Amino acid sequence: MAKNRFTLPIEEGCENIVHDIIQKWGADAVRNSDGTTMTSFFEDLGLKVYATYFPTRNDQEWAKNNRDELQQIYLLSDRCTAVSDTLEIDPMHSYFDQQFEIHSQDDPHKYWQVINRTTGEEVSTDLWTYDPLTKKVLIKKTTPWNIYTVGFLAKQIWDVTQMYNHLINDWKDKHHEMPYDPAFPKTRAHILQDLEDWLKNHPKVNVVRFTSFFYHFTVVYDQHKQQKFGDWFGYSASISVPTLNNFNKEFGYTLKAEDIIDQGYYNTAYRLPSPAFQDYLKYQQKFVSQLAKECVDLVHKYNKEAMMFIGDNWIGTEPFGEYFPSIGLDAVVGSTSNGLGIRMISDMPGVRYREVRFLPYFFPDLFNDDNDPSSIAGDIWIKSRRALMINLLDRMGYGGYLGLAIKYPTFVDTVTLITDQFNQLHENLKDTTVSFIPVKIAILNAWGTLKAWQCNRTGHAGGGKESAPYTGVLEALSGMPFVVEFINFEDIKSDKLSQYQIVINAGSAYTAWTGDIHWTDPEIVSKIREWVYNGGGFIGVGAPTAYQYCGSFFQLSDILGVDKETENTINFSKRDSLSKTKHFITEDLRDPIIQTGFCERNIYSVSEKTQILSHDLINGIQLSTHEFGQGRSVYMAGMPYSLKNSDLIYRAILWAAHQEQSKEAIFSNNISVEGYAYQEKNLLAILNNSLEEQNAILKFQGKEYTVTLSSMELLWLKLI
C-alpha cells in the first residue's frame, strides 16, 4: 500500500534516520519548524518541500523603516471610576508596553472614544485631551462616581506569535518582529514585492505555506507579560486608520472605536454580532481575500503551490465565508487534536486539498519522561479518526523537532500505525462516501455557515468548562454519518428549514451560539414551531432558545417541554422525577447518571408530556424528551464529549428524526466501538475508540457482527 500523504518535520542531525522514518510514516513532503532549518540535504531528498512565509513580518527592515505603517489595534483602557469632576486615565495601564504603544499620530479626537460606562454616553471630545508626553487622557467635567473608559488606537510593535515564542523560550535580546499593515498602500505593494523576491530566492520550495496572511487573531498581553485576552476568531487587531477610512468609503459611514471595542468584549464570536461589526467582517474578508489572491497568483507564477495555515494571521480569510474560494489557494493546513477540528478542515470549501497537522508537537513540554507521547498521539488519532470516516482529508503531518520524537520508539510505532490507518482510509474510501443516515442536521446559531465547526469555541480545541458542554455535541457529530450544516436566523427566515430533519441549538443564554434576541422574533419561533409540528426534530443543549420574554425563558419551551427556573417561577411546584417508561435514547444505558459538566442548571418540565430521562435534585432535568405535533424534541443540559455522551447524542438524533429503525444506522453494544458502513464498496469499518482491547456486537441492517478489536484498531469487514 502506497504511503504518500505525510508531511515530515525535519531537523538537522536526523540525516541518518530520516530515510527509515520516511519509509515508516510514508512521508512525501518535508517542512521546517520554528527553530529548525531546511538544509539542502533535506531539500534534495526528492520529496516535496514546504516553506513557511509570513507576509506581514518577513521583512523586518521594512517594519523598522516604516513604523508609521505598523499594524494597529483598538484597545479599551481600564474602567476607571471618577472620584471628582476630573479624571486622568492611563490607557496603557494594564497592557504590555513591549507589545503595544499608543498610536496618537492620527487625531485621537477623531479615532478614539471616551465613554461614560455608567450612563452609556460618549464624552464629547471637547471635554477630554490626550497628552502625548504623559501618555494620559484627562477628562474634564466628569460626573463623580461614574465609570469612564478610553477606547484608543495602539500600534502593534511586537508580532504576537513571535512574542509568544520569544517569551516562552526566553530569547532575551533577539529582535522583536513587528507586523506591518497592508492597509497602507506602500506596505501593500511591498508585501507583494517581498513575496516575489522570496519566491525567486527559494527555487527548491514546492509549497508556500502562508502563516497565514495579514492579520493575527487577537492576543493581548497585560502589564505582567501574561495573556490578558485571546480570541482565535478576533478581529480587533486588524483595524487601523487606513482601514477605517477605506471602510467609510465602501460602506458610507464611519466605524467608531466602540464598534470594534464593544464595551470591552471585543465582539468575540460569543457576542451577537452588531450590524456594524458584520459590515466590518464583510469589509475585511473582501480586503484580505483580494490581497491574498494576489499573493497566491504570484506563487502560481513561480509554479509553486499556495497553502494557508488555519490560524495565526488568518483573520479575514473566513474559510467558510463567501470570499475565501476566490483566493484560489491550492491547500489549507490546520492543526487539531479532535474530530471537530478535523471537520473544520475537511469541510472547508474552495481548495484542492486539505492537510492536518496533528498534535502533539514534538516539543519538550510533552516529549519527556513524565508523559507518554504515544498515548497522547493515540488519543488524538482516535478522536480525529471518527471525523475522517465521514469526511476524509487529504494529507497529514506533524510539527516540531524530529530528533526529539525518534527518542520515543513507541511513539514512532504509534505514528506508523496511524499513518498506516490513514492510508487504509484513502485506499478503501476512494471515490465513495460513508452510507449516510438520511438525517440532515442544521446547527442553528447567529453565525451560521460562516463559523462552521467553530461554535462555542474560544480557540483551537474544545475549550474550557463553559464551552465543553456544547462543543461536546459537535465533537460527537464530527464522527457520525449525518450531514451536518450550520445555519443562522436569516436561513430560518428564507425557509431553509425544510431541508433538514434536525435542528440543534446549543450554548449558553444570551450568546450568539443560542441566538440571544433573535428568539423574540415571531417569525423565527413560528417557522420553527411549524416545522417541528410537521415532523421536525429539535434538540436543545444548555440554554436553547433562551431569552427572558413574554412569560418564558426558553422561547420554545412549548416544543422543548422544559424551561429554566430564573426565579420568576420559583413559587410554582416542581415535581420532576425520572420517567418510569423506557425510552429509545437511554434504553441501553447501564449507568443512568450523565456527565453534563458545567451545564445549564435548574431546568424543570413545563409540560406533563415531558419524559425525563436524567434528573438530579440539585441541577434539575439533565436529559428529557417532548413531542410537539408530529415532531420530537430533546433537551440536554450539557454534553461534554465522552463515548457515552456521544452514544446518547447519536440515539437522541435518531429518535428526534423518527429514524430509530433507520436501515443505515449501526448500533453497537459497546460505546467504545463504532461502525461505519460504505455500502458502495460493500465495506464495514469498525473502530476501537479506546486504547484497550474491546469486544462488541454491531447490528446493521438486521445482521450482527461480533468483533474483538485491539487497541485503536481499525477493522474492515465485508458487509454480509
Added chain:
Amino acid sequence: MAKNRFTLPIEEGCENIVHDIIQKWGADAVRNSDGTTMTSFFEDLGLKVYATYFPTRNDQEWAKNNRDELQQIYLLSDRCTAVSDTLEIDPMHSYFDQQFEIHSQDDPHKYWQVINRTTGEEVSTDLWTYDPLTKKVLIKKTTPWNIYTVGFLAKQIWDVTQMYNHLINDWKDKHHEMPYDPAFPKTRAHILQDLEDWLKNHPKVNVVRFTSFFYHFTVVYDQHKQQKFGDWFGYSASISVPTLNNFNKEFGYTLKAEDIIDQGYYNTAYRLPSPAFQDYLKYQQKFVSQLAKECVDLVHKYNKEAMMFIGDNWIGTEPFGEYFPSIGLDAVVGSTSNGLGIRMISDMPGVRYREVRFLPYFFPDLFNDDNDPSSIAGDIWIKSRRALMINLLDRMGYGGYLGLAIKYPTFVDTVTLITDQFNQLHENLKDTTVSFIPVKIAILNAWGTLKAWQCNRTGHAGGGKESAPYTGVLEALSGMPFVVEFINFEDIKSDKLSQYQIVINAGSAYTAWTGDIHWTDPEIVSKIREWVYNGGGFIGVGAPTAYQYCGSFFQLSDILGVDKETENTINFSKRDSLSKTKHFITEDLRDPIIQTGFCERNIYSVSEKTQILSHDLINGIQLSTHEFGQGRSVYMAGMPYSLKNSDLIYRAILWAAHQEQSKEAIFSNNISVEGYAYQEKNLLAILNNSLEEQNAILKFQGKEYTVTLSSMELLWLKLI
C-alpha cells in the same frame, strides 16, 4: 421565677394532665386547634382564652346564599400554541375545578385579557369570545404558531386553608367552606355583623385570634388536586370586580388582568414590582387596614383583645407597611422555626405584644416513632433563641394535639427547658437591650422596609435551594448584635445611606432582591460608590448589583472587585487563586471550604486588589474582599445558614465596617457557642447553639470567659 407567657393548645381527654403541663410550661393562656374543641373545662381553668375567628368564612350560610359575592382570583390559562388561524383555549384546563369556577358574570371582554405571548400584544376583544356552555375561549384570526393565553377571573369556591386540611385529612363529603369578599358592600356589612354576633356569643373568650383578615395568600391547585402555585406574599387571590372598580375610582386608571397576572409570574416578591402593582399594593393595604380596624374596634367594644395571625388571610395587612399600625391590633402571633422568622415577628411595629407559635405542631406527621420531636423542638429553639437575644418577643406557644405531645416525655422536658429559658430571657433582659456593636446594616432590595425579614423567601421558612444561599444571611443576622434595617432604591436616592455602616445586597440576578434594572440608574450606583469610597462597607451575596449593562454584569464590580462570567468575557484570562495573605474574616477558619449551596457561580476577579478567601476550580470565587477608597467590600457566592457561615458573616461585617477591634464584639473560639453582652445589666449570656456539650473561650473587651455548656444551654455570667 414566674412562667406566664405561654399559650397552650388544649384537647379533650387531657383534663387530668393539663395542670401538670400548665405548671411545667408556665401556661397562662389556652387555645384550641383545628380539630379540638374549647370545652368549658378548659375555659374555666382561670387562664386567658384564645379563639380563632375567620372573618371571611365564618358564616358559610352567607357564602351559600351570596355566591355572587365570593372572593375572586385572576388566573392565567395554559400557554397554548395556535396551529391554525383559530384557537380554542380551556382556561381552567390545568386548575382544580373544586377550588375555582370561571367567573364570567362580569363581562369577560372587560375584565379578561387574551394575549399573544409570542408578540406580547393583546388580542382585540372582537377577535375572541367566551362560551359559558363549553367554558372555552375561541380566538379568531390567530397567527399560526404563536402562543396565546387567556387571563381570566375565577371565583374561589373553596377556602384554601380548609381545602388543604380537607384533602390532607381526607374529610370526604364535609362541606367545602367558601370565602366571601368584603369588597362587596353587602358582604362587608355582613362581616362586621357576624363578628359582632360572634363576640356576643363568646363571652369567655379573652383574645380574638383573627386568622387572619380577608384575603388569603395565593395558593392554586392543579387538575390533579396538587399545589400548582403558592406564594405566601401573593396578592392575586385578593382581586375582584368590585376591587377593580374601586381601584379605578381611587387611582384614576383601570388595572388590567395582566397587571395582576404578570405574564403568569403573578408578581411574586422576586419580581421587580411594576408601578401598577405597587399602586395595587397601596390600594389593598388601605382597604384591608380600614376594615380590619373596624373589626378590631368591635373586639375592643366587647372588652377583648384582638390578635392577628401572621399568615393565611394576611394579604394586604403588610405588617411593615404604613397602614398596619392604624389597625390598632393588640397583638400578632406567628409561627416560625428559625431566627429570621422570630425577627419578622419581634420587629413588627404597631402592636402591644408579639407571640410566637413554635413549630413543630403536635401533629402525627412528626410525633411518631420515626422522629424525635424533642430534637426537632430543640433545633428550632436554638435557631430562634439567637434572634430572641436581640429582640425578645413577648409570648410563646405551640399548636396541635396536646394528647399527642404528652406521649413524648423527653419532648415535654425539652419544652419545659425552652419555656424556662424563655422566661429567663424575660427576667434578665427586662428594660434593657443587647450591647449593640455600632454597625447599622441596611439590607438593600427593591422592597425595602415593606418586606422586612421576608427577603428571598417563598414561604414561612428559609426556602428551597435557590433561596437558602441568601436567606442564610438573614438567618445569621437575626441573632447578631447589629441594627438591621431594610431599604429600597428610593431610600438610596433620598440619601439614607449615611445612616448605615454596611449595605448588603443579596440574591439572584434580575430579581427584586438584588434590584434588577435599578442598577442601571446612575444616581443609585453613584451614591453607593461615594458612600463606599468614604468608608462604607458593601457586602454582596450571589449576584449583587447584577444587570448586564455597559460592559459589566455586576454594576458595582469596581467596588466588589469581582464580576460574573456571562460568556462575554470568556476570552479573558483568569488566574484567580486563593490569596496567600491571612485575612481577618477567615483567619480562624480551620476548614477553608465554604458550603455555598446552590450559589452564584463563575465569579472571577476584575481587580488585582481582590483578595480571594475561598475559591474552587469549577464555580470560581466563593468569598473575596476588595477595598475601594476608604471603604471595604465583601463578595460571597452564597451563604446558606450554618454555624460556620454565620461566623463568617459576622466577621465579614466587622471587617467591612472597620470594626475588627470593636469593643462591643464578642469572639468565640467555637462556632457552636455564641455570646451576647448586656452591659446595662452587667450580664453575658452564652448560648450553646448545638445539642451536644461544648467547650469554648469567649473574648469580650479584653477579658476571656472559659465555659463548658451542656446541650442547648443558656448560661448567664456576670461581666468581669
